[in-house]
Amino acid sequence: MPETFAVAGAGLIGRAWAIVFARAGHRVRLWDGVPAALDAALPLLRANLDDLEAQGLIASAAEVVGRVETVASLGDALDGAAWMQECIAEQVEPKAALFAEADRLAGPTAILASSSSAIAASRFTEELPGRLRCLVAHPVNPPYLVPLVELCPSPWTDKAVVAKARTVMEAVGMVPVSVNREVEGFVLNRLQGALLAEAFKLVADGTISADDLDKTVKDGLGLRWSFMGPFETIDLNAPGGVADYCARYGPFYERLQAEQAPVLAWDADLVTRIEAERRKHLTADRLGERQVWRDRRLMALLRHKKDATDEYGG
Amino acid sequence: MPETFAVAGAGLIGRAWAIVFARAGHRVRLWDGVPAALDAALPLLRANLDDLEAQGLIASAAEVVGRVETVASLGDALDGAAWMQECIAEQVEPKAALFAEADRLAGPTAILASSSSAIAASRFTEELPGRLRCLVAHPVNPPYLVPLVELCPSPWTDKAVVAKARTVMEAVGMVPVSVNREVEGFVLNRLQGALLAEAFKLVADGTISADDLDKTVKDGLGLRWSFMGPFETIDLNAPGGVADYCARYGPFYERLQAEQAPVLAWDADLVTRIEAERRKHLTADRLGERQVWRDRRLMALLRHKKDATDEYGG
CATH class of the missing domain: 1.10.1040.10 (N-(1-d-carboxylethyl)-l-norvaline Dehydrogenase; domain 2)
Incomplete structure (x- = not known):
């Protein structure tokens, strides 16, 4: 059954998460505190989706982008959402402010996840009434090409929330792993x-x-x-x-x-x-073009892994 | 132009190297001090080649195996050989004895390489008149599926020999790297x-x-x-x-x-x-079957890497 996913932050990582959720058939509400970032988001996202369609990794870019809506406030994004994926700046204070607001506005069963790669969840959730539903869900960039996601609870995150987060992530095609202690760098x-x-x-x-x-x-x-x-x-x-x-x-x-x-x-x-x-x-002026090559190779590798798993087992 | 490669030791690694050299169009003379190992070698080698043919990685197993000859003595193997690949027990004394004999019997321009994974070349070549042409060429198992080979010269190996060894390894489809110091474990x-x-x-x-x-x-x-x-x-x-x-x-x-x-x-x-x-x-009784799966996946990955490199560049 389609759920609603709120994505806070419409930068590279936020847009990539929006693709993951929408590709799996869910509705996405994408919000960003900077209006210009939000305005640019859908065309950029569409370009990524066209690429995935051209590479045979999704059936229809139009269909997937049709499930993504940009919204003007975090409250709008969270309205009825089962999951929030925070993708804002890698700094404690903005994350703390956003999680405080999200914990106030989100429905009682919503899971609040951060894409943080370096800041543990305990550093921006300790004071929250709903701190037990907060955790880090750290992706590799871009998550629509690299399925791994590290689920890193704080000491007070509910074990049932971690278990549910694994189920949700698996359902959207990711490969979740549980990082049981807050260690710098997580595992990857x-x-x-x-x-x-x-x-x-x-x-x-x-x-x-x-x-x-x-x-x-x-x-x-x-x-x-x-x-x-x-x-x-x-x-x-x-x-x-x-x-x-x-x-x-x-x-x-x-x-x-x-x-x-x-x-x-x-x-x-x-x-x-x-x-x-x-x-x-590789001269410095060709770094960008080589990143495009890398993503092509990742796409081809994903298709290969799927075929090889179908043929020989995983 | 086809050359002759001598392979000393007809175990798992020796047979795998024979496949590498013969697949590249060269003649291989395979020798083992244990006659029973030598007798078993060609049928085992043929089974590996049939597998490679079935997986589309070589055109004809019969053609490749036709280039491999088993011989009764190290001298016969080395007669006219451009390269010796030693694949015997991972112990200093047997390697030292074999290299002493090979250095005496091999033609003056032949390169003498050891598959050693743990013993540096300096430990079994120091006393040899031809020590400058001896080095370690450490493969990953099996080398016909994993192209990397670590070239690890001793302090007295001629730099020109290392350079020529790189050329030879590239010509047989391997990816050589130069390990410039004798360090435990080499690089991989x-x-x-x-x-x-x-x-x-x-x-x-x-x-x-x-x-x-x-x-x-x-x-x-x-x-x-x-x-x-x-x-x-x-x-x-x-x-x-x-x-x-x-x-x-x-x-x-x-x-x-x-x-x-x-x-x-x-x-x-x-x-x-x-x-x-x-x-x-994976229960212990299924380890062998899982190793077969691993090699199938490696074969599929190699085909994929070749296709992806052709399509997107390496």
Whole structure:
């Protein structure tokens, strides 16, 4: 049954969430405190949807955009909404103000979610009467191409709200995961950070070039990780599964951890070297066009994953 | 022009390398010190090739297997060979003995490469007259499905040999990278280890379940890494490229590094928890069948990557 989703903030992330909800057949009420942003939103959103239609990822851009309405106030957006997705500036005070207002205006069963990537829900919901229905639902950009969403409750978020949020996110085609503690970076960026830290070190000490390191991931390590996680990967890399793998290679990885422990600041010289190497492959004026390429490749990868899962199982 | 490749060791990795070389149109002479392993090799190899043919990744299994010959001695394998790929036990002494013999028997311009994943070339080539032509060429398993190969010279390997090895590996369809220093784990396993270390910590302290962590990678972080490396990924994640990204997020990643520094041993309790969670999704008796699924998915992913690169660029 179609529900109403309120999206607060009509920037890149807000528009992308509007696509997710509308694509799944729901009504979306999109609001932004800056009228000009709201005016620009539907044409921009339509352009993204036309692209998705051209790539065969949705049947009709017109139909999807028809479910999205821009509204003049947060109250209008929340009227009858089952879910609010906040997508405003990444600062505590504006988020706190918006959540206070939303908690006052939203219906009693509505879930209030923030797209925050760095600010934990506890920092802007503690004082609210409805703080138990507030949580972070952190997407990867853009959520209509990358299905993962990290659900990060505060210590006072109701467990039933987290469970319901998982159901809602699954119903709109996302892949929700539960981050049970408020840790900086949640999970995805912590994993990315761990790998990046080692990548910067290996380039810093001359072990490998940045370009060859990229190849090591895209033509090696990253292939399996696009359809299996790291635990399933090692589970299949020893005859007896993950415990067998840890028995064989645990001591090696423990030595590595010790070697990798020292913090390496990404200082100006190191960053300049990597920047210079990247600019040899892609001049700065072509970054935007390469982002379009990336999104095309993501779309093609999504179609591939769907086909491969249909054919071989997930 | 077809060359001759000697493959020493007819186990899983040796047979997989034989497929790589023969698929590229070269003659392969496959030798193993254990006659039974050699006898079994061609039928096993043929089964892999039939699979590749059925999946549309090679035109004719019969044609490829016709280029592979099993031979009774290392000398026969090396006769006229441009390249030796050693794929025997992961122990220093047998490798040292084999390289000593190969260095004596191989033609003067032949490159002698080891598939070693953990033993640096300097540990089994130092005393050899031809030590300058010896290096590690570490594949991912199986190399006919994962193109990356890490070229890891010893301190005395000739730079021209490394350069030629890159050319040879590219010519047989692999993606070589140069690992310029002998570091434990080379590059791929160091990157995997960095991410795994954080993954184990996040499960150990209850931040996330192993299953949700796998989803975080396969439905989020791992998607881009299957066609862009980590540096290209962050290069496209800030308006001004990688230097801009580091200016914005460097301090965050530096804090993360400090938090992630403590070594966490993968103790029995932790491993048992993760093993138990994996076995809920995949019982131990189905590990083998799931490995077949993984290889099917890898094959489908390779076809997809080729098509997507043809259509959108690499």
